[in-house]
Amino acid sequence: AQSVTQLGSHVSVSEGALVLLRCNYSSSVPPYLFWYVQYPNQGLQLLLKYTSAATLVKGINGFEAEFKKSETSFHLTKPSAHMSDAAEYFCAVSGSGATNKLIFGTGTLLAVQP
């Protein structure tokens, strides 16, 4: 069985500050891990993914995440927040098989204060 836990349903940062969104996973098989962003009334956009290659994954819009097996974590970071980063962020896990389903966390709403 697989699951993800996102710590903090709401995170607020100041513009220019570090963004850190936390995600811990549980998986009985080597996981694939993903971060998606959702803007209001829109679908999900893939930010980045980990698929067993490099543990530090760089994504779009300056985001990156590090896979830490020992901590079962895949936290999302961005050095300097921008107002346009305000959105809902979802962490997700799946297995590596073609038929594996994505399991989503409950999401973290990021607010960026001017």
Add this chain to the structure above:
Amino acid sequence: GAVVSQHPSWVICKSGTSVKIECRSLDFQATTMFWYRQFPKQSLMLMATSNEGSKATYEQGVEKDKFLINHASLTLSTLTVTSAHPEDSSFYICSGRGHPDKGSQYFGPGTRLTVL
């Protein structure tokens, strides 16, 4: 990244009518398509998974006779909400996975369904 479109983006219908939502993969072949439902301020709930040319596999608790899914081609899947009721009002999102990037799902923009 790959692009998935949905149509319509929003729809309002009367209780008891049926609504069809289309999901298209525009620049890749979606061998597998997924349909999700999202309630306000909540995460995505997987409703069903469909492979091209096969019957959809529904998640526990999802009525397959109410939510009809067809995946007739590698670029098109449809979700039909039959005899819709107000409790079916929700945000429906599809996603596709396939060639060439088998490891990722790409999501459509969603369809807002309101049943009066």
